[in-house]
Amino acid sequence: MGMRAAIVVGATGLTGTSLVEQLCENDEYVSVTVIARRAPAFTHPKLEVKIRNLDTLEEKDIELANELYCCLGTTIKKAGSREQFEKVDFEYPLTIASLAKKRGIPHMLVITAMGANEKSPFYYNRVKGKLEHDLMELGLQRLSIIRPSLLVGEREEFRLGEKAGEKVLKLAKPLLVGPLKRSRAIEASQVAKAMIVIALYGNKQPVTIYPSQELAQLDFPETQNEDVSRENIFNWKKRKLSSISDEEDKVNQEVVINRDKYKIEETVVDKEVNFQHRRDK
Template sequence: MRAAIVVGATGLVGTSLVKQLCENEEYVSVTVITRRKLAYTNPKLIVKIRAFDMLEERDFEFAHELYCCLGTTMKKAGSREIFEKVDFEYPLTIASLAKKRGIPHLLVITAMGANEGSSFYYNRVKGKLEHDLIELGLPRLSIIRPSLLLGERDEFRLGEKVGEKIFGILKPLFVGPLKRARAIEASQVAKAMIVIALYEKSQPVYIYSSQQLAKLDYPEIQAEAISREQVFNWEKHKLSDAIDEEGRVNRDVVINRDKFKIEQENVPPKD
């Protein structure tokens, strides 16, 4: 039975991830490290309210997986300094603390276009995060690169809403090499992360594209075919009959009718 830690549980993917982890029978404990309370509750859920600037090793109990879903936007951050703190510094610090605590697997969300050499600032920061996480030498690192995320957010983001409309209209054109850029449901990304943790082959570092994430699902459980002979053990039944035949007692041996008649004849008459 497994334990998980989730950081970034109030975002689009993180919210879905926490619910799915709590509903998954493989997990008995789900710890969330967050800056504010969650609306969601569950008997498996443990919520730790922490300031990310003051995180310590003792804030992290041992877990089989640490899921990092931290991320913001330039508009919400308000400056490059704050953006880099949330999208780069915090995840790197959390990864370092997880390594010290012996957590064997870190799953972290970056971006489809993550690249240190990108001309886009957002992708450049995500690429630098990936590079530094790899250099950290974690036991197992799974990098999640989704494209545009679909789902209902608590906050309204005009740019993402416009993007969803455009991606929806152009979806039929996203074929061949462009298929990898299709928008993806946040709930599917969350499910894919759990599938990776539970069923994917363990590798020191692996980068999952949005196209791969869209295909990941829980393995089907094959119902084992049971023959009629297995359901009803005919051999055992035959053996039982044989035992009954051998163990059957002749009533004539138990009740000696001839002797009984003689005894009856010798009984003196009653007055």
């Protein structure tokens, strides 16, 4: 069993909900902290929920952790305006990343979108591309950019456009082969699992971009079960403090932007890690 701590922002959305559940069930994590405006329905002994207004989030609200997972995202229709959409999809993630950098969190994983490009003719993709660009400029120790295609799964709210797109892509799936395979819809639960796989075993480059077709194939490597005592399994606080104290000496506490030292790689995993890849159904 590991001794990792994670922070999740955007935990009440489709991917975030699944991510929190999977993190709590993963033996590598002993502590999962959610920062949200409302509490998720899911509860677990490992889970701590901090109810916060993201407009007034401060450095003290960000605890030390091994990973910060950002699953924030909305639509213009739900947000009510482009200004509010950009606040959720651009301003909040960038602010949170800056606070995490100052706090010394060594790895941020953020969901953007397939086609993210600050020069895209499409507004949504431009915003996502601008977010990616500014996160890279921030100089995080390690940044993993998650670019899923259309996310499918059971949402709390009904989104007509996404439901229609989901049906179209489902019918077209047999035709989406070769380069078109990247456009296949992807289960939000699979994206959540892929994010954990990336956190534990992924590329250690400062910036790595993970496209949707790669996310769809990621799975955990085979591991042997570790024999641990019941006391250690349920002593979350003791294990969390031990884990985080080890990380404190490894990270840079200063916010320094040095674009030249960053190499962006569109690759998924280190060669020495043998993953089990899912087979398309």
